[in-house]
Amino acid sequence: MTISDDQIKNLIYKSCRLLDAEEFDDYLDLYTEDFEYKVTNYSPEIKSDQEWMDANRAELKGLLANVPLHFRLLGSFMRHATVYDIERNGADTANALTYVTIYYTTPEGATSVWAVGRYHDKIDVSGDTPLIADRNMKLETREVGIGTHLPM
Amino acid sequence: MPISDEQITRLIYRSCLRLDAEDFEAYLELFAPEFEYRISNYSVEIRKDQRWMDVNQDEYKALLESIPLHSKPLGTFARHANVYDIERNGEDRAKVTTFLTVYYTTPDGGTKVFAVGKYFDEVDISGDQPLIADREVRLETREVGIGSIVPM
Amino acid sequence: MSRNAEEHLSPPKVADGESYIHASVYTDPDLFAEEEEKVLRRTWKFVCHISEVEKAGDYRTHQWTGVPLVTIRGNDDKVRTFVNTCSHRGAKIVRDVAGNMKHMTCFFHMWEYDLEGNCTYQPREEGYEELGPTKDDLSLREIRTDIFAGLIFINFDGNAESLRDYIGEAGEPFEKIFNNHELEVFHYNQTHVKGNWKAWYLTNCDLYHEWSHLVNRTTSVLTKGYHDRPWRIQPNGHGYNAHHLDGSPFQVNYKKYKSWENRDHLVFKGLAPGEFRVTDIFPNLSVFFRATCIRLNHSTPIAPGHCIMEERGLAIKGESREDRRMRTKQFVQIWGPFSRNASEDCAYVEATHACQEAGANPYDLMSRVEKFEDGVHERIHSDTYLRHFWGEWSRLMGRPANNPKNFMEAAE
């Protein structure tokens, strides 16, 4: 039974929901074993692309495990995603493009737009449930407040 | 093979992707011949509807091609859309309602909401590819910064 | 026993006047205006790295004390800086952040300037024949520009000493290493910080705050020999710390932080594996080495309680994709908006500002002293550099940092 577009969409929306809720273990289960996760953007200041986060499974797992130990940006994130496009290449993988708006809410409850960007995902559809094999969060926004320990 | 809702939804999202990328040629390919494009809103001040852009196919094509001749608008737009409703009337046409948030990011990377509104599209589904036959960009926001020579 | 209002408002019980400052240095608008005149427009200010304006016509726009500026490489390969305003009606001429241009055209009335600041074209020039002015007296205002070890600086004061003299010995820990390689910028981000530019800079210089960073606690502070490094205080308000007293390097134990590895591979020529150095150039630039990574960090004041921090990462030009990726991964572990430390640093500055802004905290303590046996050098968790910074600030301002507006004696 091949994996449908809807299953892929649900996977991507679930990744947002779990990260919002900071359920990091379940979040990591959505990825393939040797996935790669990146946060990138283009800087007109230095006229080149750049990476602001670049982690494999071990690194992301370690990073997420340490988050509670840090003095953290207070408040919470909500990720509003819309899957714009899904393209299949072969039977095993699909590419998904998703628009994401990340809202940041202060402890006092004030919400503002934190960043807008696009998930460029490579989805592994060879098994019976889809998994994220590669995620590149391409940020449009580069002024991201005081920053955060969390991935986007 | 009749055109699916998914294909219509992809068409709407593709129009956002290509306008964001300012790939005007590819963007115009999504429109049916003799299409019309309007940006409108209701002015509380003069208590009537008004149009801030109203163009047919030739006018819109010329307008888009002239954009690079103007002094370079600084910053970029990201159009985050969600298709809310698709209503078929007959074999040839479908009415599509899409919720739209347009974010503006300055060259320094700061992002703000530029405008919110809705696309009211009439999509031609008579061929093998769906095409936009009429688009009304209904703006809720009327304070749109310094304005924009790039349409919504 | 908690303190009552009276105690809270009177100066801290510390040995000498140099061990504390009055928080108005961070919040007072008059002092901020005076600072622009007496400090910011009298000292050398870092602009960018030469790799950012590599070819003729490459430019970078920026601003200092509110004045829009553009730094650009001329056709004669010389790097110049101009006030970025048209001599006609004053519009900003170069409006983009960075790029390349053959000449500068003002988009308002299409006046043109060449890369040396001369006005070269005005539409319908005959309109100025009768009342003037002519093109020759309409050129752009040039700001003194100089380069040290690939770092471009400017100085509003035409009569100030040369850049090399200004930096002096403080160039020792980084000049040779920068000249060992051809470097280029691979990382850039800026952060708007709700705090004073000095508060941001002094967080970079205050190594005592390493206790609060999880990364620094695990990989540095608790390791042997961490405290055996002396502060090297230099003239003009600079300072650095690098080698231990016995000349050996301080090497960070990165693998102590979960899932990280030590930095033994891709180390810059002149540094030991894992070596850490930091140089602080008055008034606002810090140059960091973490073995495989170089960080240039400086703050631009916007208002007393608002500054923009800029973060640059330098790497070796032409290195392989794999090397560049490894170097980038290690840089963004600690620096950059999604790193382990950056948001913590911003949080400290904003948290202190929140109290100073309303006058809730009138003083800032810097009375830590940790001397070596030689009785001369001080260990890196002493506040000797902070006192040195405020000494230089007071000298330029002509005001004591612990009582800049005589709040104590004369009633304001």
Next chain:
Amino acid sequence: MPRTAEEFLSPPSVPEDCYVSSSVYTDPDLYAEEEEKLLRRTWKFVCHVSEVPNIGDYRTHDWTGVPLVTVRSPDKKVRTFVNSCSHRGSRVVRYPAGNMKHMTCFFHLWEYDLYGNCTYQTRDEGYEAHGPTKEQAGLREVRTDTFCGLVFMNFDGNAAPLREYIGETATAFESIFGENDFEIFHLNRTHMKGNWKAWFLTNCDFYHEWGHQVNRSTNLTSPDYHDRPWRLNHAQGHGYTARKLDNEPFVVQYKNYKGWKNRDGLVLRGLQPGELVLTDLFPNTSVFMRTTCVRINHSTPYGPDHTVMEERGLGIKGESEADRRQRAKEFTQVWGPYSRNGAEDVAFVEESHRCQEFGANKYDVISRNEPIGDGLQRPQSDAYVRLFYDKWGDYMGRPANNPKNLMTAAE
């Protein structure tokens, strides 16, 4: 040779009326003085009559920080009141526009009729002891007058009447407004970071047409563009450009801009195809006519560096839907937030302010001089800009090139 600091900071080598100190755009004290001596002494444009056609139709607006409401009273006369309840001072009418039988303050439900009389005080027995009575609690009325369907107001009760204030400059648009029954179809407001004079003078500085791709292609390619003299009203500080010296209209070649056509149809009565008539009324209102549509543009300052510009488009009352649509299309080609010129004009003002704000640029050079014969100047001269600052100087009692004696006396 680039200029040194010293040269950069000293005044440009031009006559004193040919440059302006940037402090006129940024200095808060000068701005406060402007409110008193200029903005509250001159006639200020409010709206077009078609915005308050019926009895009870109203528009709220602000001027020098004072909230105002303009309404058509039962006697059909258009009046303006300070929009502040005589009781505790709350704004009475809180919506931008609408229709009302009377004005009710939402705070304690006091009521006023459309002549400004206080007609109802809740539990008015409470005011028997100390007053005030309803008769003493009317709204403050502000002098209002209409000319060619343009509603103006003036805080100064003793100022000359509106017709006299506009004076000979009326010839630029009076007949055209008389021959066409205009009705508003477009309005947008733009908040900009810049001074209200910088915005108004961008409207009056035709030399900046070089900065517009539209004007470069449709205007500046025609050599006779420069044959229209400025018609200056030295008494009141207004000015306009219309017909050329030979009394022929200057015809804009709209078709030179890709995708546009020349404006030969729907020509307003009194204008020729392609004709352009541009009128600037001191201190802040421009009435521009581009053959088929009329643009009224004025600005309201909220401080030295915050200005709200209002853009209005007029068409013909009762015209067919198709005609109105074509006229609106042509209007939004040049004016409005998504037009070809709109964003550029605001950018010119904001980028100039960016350099004047902190003193990076001290002077504004307005020395362009292009005589056309018998004392008149061509459109791309700075003649009107110099007249504006001459008038500004009269009201303020200060020279615009050195308003605070920055050069002579030490501050």
